[in-house]
Amino acid sequence: xxxxxxxxxxxxxxxxxxxxxxxxxxxxxxxxxxxxxxxxxxxxxxxxxxxxxxxxxxxxxxxxxxxxxxxxxxxxxxxxxxxxxxxxxxxxxxxxxxxxxxxxxxxxxxxxxxxxxxxxxxxxxxxxxxxxxxxxxxxxxxxxxxxxxxxxxxxxxxxxxxxxxxxxxxxxxxxxxxxxxxxxxxxx
Amino acid sequence: xxxxxxxxxxxxxxxxxxxxxxxxxxxxxxxxxxxxxxxxxxxxxxxxxxxxxxxxxxxxxxxxxxxxxxxxxxxxxxxxxxxxxxxxxxxxxxxxxxxxxxxxxxxxxxxxxxxxxxxxxxxxxxxxxxxxxxxxxxxxxxxxxxxxxxxxxxxxxxxxxxxxxxxxxxxxxxxxxxxxxxxxxxxxxxxxxxxxxxxxxxxxxxxxxxxxxxxxxxxxxxxxxxxxxxxxxxxxxxxxxxxxxxxxxxxxxxxxxxxxxxxxxxxxxxxxxxxxxxxxxxxxxxxxxxxxxxxxxxxxxxxxxxxxxxxxxxxxxxxxxxxxxxxxxxxxxxxxxxxxxxxxxxxxxxxxxxxxxxxxxxxxxxxxxxxxxxxxxxxxxxxxxxxxxxxxxxxxxxxxxxxxxxxxxxxxxxxxxxxxxxxxxxxxxxxxxxxxxxxxxxxxxxxxxxxxxxxxxxxxxxxxxxxxxxxxxxxxxxxxxxxxxxxxxxxxxxxxxxxxxxxxxxxxxxxxxxxxxxxxxxxxxxxxxxxxxx
Numbered sequence: 001x002x003x004x005x006x007x008x009x010x011x012x013x014x015x016x017x018x019x020x021x022x023x024x025x026x027x028x029x030x031x032x033x034x035x036x037x038x039x040x041x042x043x044x045x046x047x048x049x050x051x052x053x054x055x056x057x058x059x060x061x062x063x064x065x066x067x068x069x070x071x072x073x074x075x076x077x078x079x080x081x082x083x084x085x086x087x088x089x090x091x092x093x094x095x096x097x098x099x100x101x102x103x104x105x106x107x108x109x110x111x112x113x114x115x116x117x118x119x120x121x122x123x124x125x126x127x128x129x130x131x132x133x134x135x136x137x138x139x140x141x142x143x144x145x146x147x148x149x150x151x152x153x154x155x156x157x158x159x160x161x162x163x164x165x166x167x168x169x170x171x172x173x174x175x176x177x178x179x180x181x182x183x184x185x186x187x188x
Numbered sequence: 189x190x191x192x193x194x195x196x197x198x199x200x201x202x203x204x205x206x207x208x209x210x211x212x213x214x215x216x217x218x219x220x221x222x223x224x225x226x227x228x229x230x231x232x233x234x235x236x237x238x239x240x241x242x243x244x245x246x247x248x249x250x251x252x253x254x255x256x257x258x259x260x261x262x263x264x265x266x267x268x269x270x271x272x273x274x275x276x277x278x279x280x281x282x283x284x285x286x287x288x289x290x291x292x293x294x295x296x297x298x299x300x301x302x303x304x305x306x307x308x309x310x311x312x313x314x315x316x317x318x319x320x321x322x323x324x325x326x327x328x329x330x331x332x333x334x335x336x337x338x339x340x341x342x343x344x345x346x347x348x349x350x351x352x353x354x355x356x357x358x359x360x361x362x363x364x365x366x367x368x369x370x371x372x373x374x375x376x377x378x379x380x381x382x383x384x385x386x387x388x389x390x391x392x393x394x395x396x397x398x399x400x401x402x403x404x405x406x407x408x409x410x411x412x413x414x415x416x417x418x419x420x421x422x423x424x425x426x427x428x429x430x431x432x433x434x435x436x437x438x439x440x441x442x443x444x445x446x447x448x449x450x451x452x453x454x455x456x457x458x459x460x461x462x463x464x465x466x467x468x469x470x471x472x473x474x475x476x477x478x479x480x481x482x483x484x485x486x487x488x489x490x491x492x493x494x495x496x497x498x499x500x501x502x503x504x505x506x507x508x509x510x511x512x513x514x515x516x517x518x519x520x521x522x523x524x525x526x527x528x529x530x531x532x533x534x535x536x537x538x539x540x541x542x543x544x545x546x547x548x549x550x551x552x553x554x555x556x557x558x559x560x561x562x563x564x565x566x567x568x569x570x571x572x573x574x575x576x577x578x579x580x581x582x583x584x585x586x587x588x589x590x591x592x593x594x595x596x597x598x599x600x601x602x603x604x605x606x607x608x609x610x611x612x613x614x615x616x617x618x619x620x621x622x623x624x625x626x627x628x629x630x631x632x633x634x635x636x637x638x639x640x641x642x643x644x645x646x647x648x649x650x651x652x653x654x655x656x657x658x659x660x661x662x663x664x665x666x667x668x669x670x671x672x673x674x675x676x677x678x679x680x681x682x683x684x685x686x687x688x689x690x691x692x693x694x695x696x697x698x699x700x701x702x703x704x705x706x707x708x709x710x711x712x713x714x715x716x717x718x719x720x721x722x
Binding site (some may be wrong): 007040041045048049050051053065068069071072075077103104107 | 329356357398400401403565568569570571578582583584605609610611612613614615616669672
């Protein structure tokens with residue numbers, strides 16, 4: 001084995017717990033999926049355990065194994081768009097050192113976030129969901145006033161739902177447009 | 189050690205093969221003394237205490253039915269209570285009995301053997317074939333298994349290798365091996381699909397090949413679907429027809445059943461090759477009046493296709509799943525590789541062509557490609573300097589099943605997602621739930637169900653030797669590792685002190701170290717009845 005490479009292995013193994021996943025794959029933060037894949041292939045060529053399967057030194061095999069498992073871990077998180085976004089926020093934040101590895105807590109947070117978004121789309125209460133669905137149907141049919149009523153009712157159940165509010169604003173804008181111009185309401 | 193050699197062994201449900209790759213020469217499949225390149229995975233225990241393995245042993249399925257074990261791979265690494273074992277018990281002429289810890293054993297004559305011991309005899313034959321062909325001892329091998337095999341099945345396969353006196357350098361997935369044989373040294377960048385329909389299992393792997401890197405993007409499979417199921421359909425048809433004509437059910441007699449099975453397999457091969465099959469089994473049984481009855485039928489391609497259409501469609505459901513996991517569509521695939529004997533059937537080739545909108549690759553022998561890939565990998569693992577000589581190839585494989593731990597109320601929680609690249613490790617922290625608790629037990633599963641009963645149990649681990657404190661105070665970090673063989677290792681440490689805890693496995697279908705040692709000795713004592721027919 002090349003002594004220079006062996007030194008590299010030792011240095012990387014020592015620094016492993018200080019590196020974020022971008023560092024493990026030797027790419028800048030914000031790298032594109034194609035760059036991530038290319039880096040993964042490049043690092044695999046260097047640290048794949050098969051290369052060292054016949055190496056006589058068991059300590060070297062163990063060290064390389066540890067590095068490669070981390071490379072796989074990094075790739076698993078970074079190849080997933082949602083996880084990568086979350087991870088990038090985590091390691092850019094103040095808690096960087098404790099967030100270097102994507103653990104079950106982060107995994108759960110990503111899932112939670114996804115669930116929240118899904119629910120926001122449709123509403124969190126049965127009545128809210130039902131009324132929102134009605135509103136969408138009314139919008140489809142172009143009955144703006146009916147849609148407005150449904151959305152206002154939906155907001156009575158879920159007053160904080162941003163999606164409902166946005167939709168209501170959009171509908172009210174439409175109503176505004178269809179209202180005849182110049183024929184303002186006047187008090188005689 | 190440049191003169192060290194290692195072979196690649198395709199340990200199949202119905203047939204096995206052994207291949208070697210040395211230096212710069214392309215891999216070659218090794219033939220036995222009669223020039224046979226694939227060998228029936230059948231083990232027949234003879235009167236004189238020797239064991240016959242291979243195509244000659246297959247003839248004994250009928251004449252020495254109780255002492256001839258076949259399709260052992262269907263049982264390997266399974267629990268006694270599993271459906272597959274129940275099914276095997278009803279159709280296999282040999283005796284399947286329960287061993288310790290819900291394991292499966294077969295009883296032949298007065299011997300009781302664990303399934304890895306049976307597979308070890310097949311491996312021993314492969315080793316002997318290689319040794320005869322190469323004229324030297326063979327001690328190391330890469331053995332293949334279906335991509336969709338779980339940890340229990342992989343561990344059992346590895347044990348089989350050890351029992352046969354082989355150092356198993358690696359367990360690799362059959363579709364991955366096929367992809368390696370296809371892409372090795374070709375300098376291509378492609379997305380390929382390996383459609384592997386074997387005797388007893390079906391696997392699909394989607395790979396991206398980037399020159400020397402073979403990345404498995406996803407894998408999916410069905411361990412209950414294979415060529416045998418095609419034979420079964422023909423058998424059922426033949427038996428129903430015979431029942432109608434003569435009022436006798438051939439399936440009631442295990443001897444008749446074996447003849448029927450043989451006829452079914454022959455008919456499938458013939459109908460695939462010639463478009464029509466003449467089935468004729470003289471004297472398959474006797475009527476109550478004492479008349480000897482023949483089984484005679486004609487099967488044409490249309491009839492056959494109708495019989496198996498739903499099986500063929502099931503394979504494409506699995507393809508859909510694999511493509512979806514890889515976030516690709518059928519149109520993104522650059523090449524389709526067919527593996528396994530049943531893929532010679534025109535109905536499979538045509539359906540694959542239709543599904544992928546392209547002809548599958550030709551010039552690849554579906555029976556030999558897996559052994560060749562395993563041989564390439566064996567050579568690479570042996571050779572430290574392969575990378576420098578530009579002969580390296582890197583297999584980036586994935587785990588086919590999600591790894592889970594059992595939680596309260598019969599539920600499970602996912603630890604490692606399926607299709608995650610391996611080797612990988614992941615930790616989870618557990619806390620004690622009682623004051624003064626001195627042991628923590630966790631059950632580990634593999635599967636895609638939230639419920640424990642919908643998953644395969646790998647084992648129950650018990651951790652002891654951590655600090656004792658009030659409940660919730662002691663945190664135990666459990667690390668789950670899946671190694672390059674796809675085999676799961678679990679270890680635990682006290683999170684605060686870093687003190688490693690001792691781990692014991694309470695439940696496991698596998699063999700203990702002691703069992704394996706005993707089996708190694710027994711295997712070494714068993715003589716192969718080589719070079720002669722039964």
